[in-house]
Amino acid sequence: LVASTTHEPLLNDQIRPGLYSAHYLGDVATYLATAVVEFSLIGAAVMFILWKSIDNGTISCGNDAGSERVKRKHRMRVDCSSSSTGLFAGILFLIVTFISIGVHSVFTQLNNSRSAQLAFGLADLALFATSLSACTIGIYRMRMLQFLRRSHGSAEILDEILLMIGLIGELLFCCTGMLLWITKSDENDDEAGEVYVLIVYVVRLLQVLIQTVFMLVAGRLRAHSLEAKEQKPGKQIVTFLLMANVTLFFFYTFESVNASYCHKNVFGTQYIIAHTVAPLIVLYRFHSSVCLAEIWKHCYSVKTASDRAQSNY
Structure with missing residues (x-):
């Protein structure tokens, strides 16, 4: 401001550090604000579970049982069989995502915002x-597993609460985007009213709904039969979806720092809703990764019910 009023020229090395530091600090502030919202939601859900289970009775264990439980907790077995194809596909998914981020950054540096938004949209x-195709295939493949009928524990209730909070954020974000597309189409705005934007939101909405149903059902499935334990149907898909949701978590974080291709230069109620639920959609991908990791670990476990009960107590 001083330079503009006094008309004194400044060298590039004098102005660039301040401009770049302000730009990066602004990006970091946006990222940290998202992290604060996620931490607050997780903390509130944990406090709710503690409040809900505060009157529940506890099962006392003897010294031998307690020492056995401690020994079991210090040992962790991970069965990585039937996961190589899903892991490779997930790494390829990650590479394509980083390439798209790089393409967006290049177009942004060239001040070509239209091409940058198109790269994000595609x-x-x-x-x-x-991801939608993977969820559909996973539902079909995991039909061979057995449904486990049991009461919900505290961990399952916590997972479902956080998953529903993230799902609500995704639904609000997608519905806001579709309403914004319809509004811009009525105003004959070619940039925001392109058809691919609506297709993206429809596919995204379907993917989120189907993946949520997939995780809620798959969390109750177990490989009890000998054939299911040997073939492990759907484990490749669960591995891929785990990698995909971790990738989308970082992709959403980058996308929330930068303006979305459909919510750019938009103000008012739709702008407020889109930026308010942005931390929730990041939370959805983060917690989906946690739920899929639990499915990957427990769904195909060869431990019997008695062994699992002893390890829990």
Whole structure:
């Protein structure tokens, strides 16, 4: 401001550090604000579970049982069989995502915002379509597993609460985006009213709904039969979805720092809703990764019910 009023020229090395530091600090502040919201939601859900189970009775264990439990907790077995294809596909998914982020950054540096938004839109469409196909195949493959009928524990209730909070954020974000597209189409705005934007939101909405149903059902499935224990149907898909949701978590974080391709230069109620639920959609991908990791670990476990009960107590 001083330079503009006195008309004194400044060298590049004098102005660039301040401009770049302000830009990066602004990005970091946006990221940290998202992290604060996620931490607050997780803390509130944990406090609710503690409040809900405060009157529950506890099972006392003897010294031998307690020492056995401690020994078991210090040992962790991970069965990585039937996961190589899903892991490779997940790494490929990660590479494509980083390439799309790089393309967006290049167009942004060239001040070509239209091409940058198009790169984000096409990347979103490809990523969500791939994840939607994986969820559909996973539902079909895991039909061979047995449904476990049991009461919900504290961990399951906590997972479902956080998953529903993230799902609400995704639904609000997608519905806001579709309403914004319809509004811009009525105003004959070619940039925001392109058809691919609506397709992205529809595919994204379907992917989120189907993946949520998939995780809620798959969390109750177990491989009890000998054939299911040997073939492990759907484990490749669960591995891929785990990698995909971790990738989308970082992709959403980058996308929330930068303006979304459909919510750019938009103000008012839709702008407020889109930026308010942005931490929730990041939370959805983060907690989906946690739920899928639990499914990957427990769904195909060869431990019997008695062994699992002893390890829990």
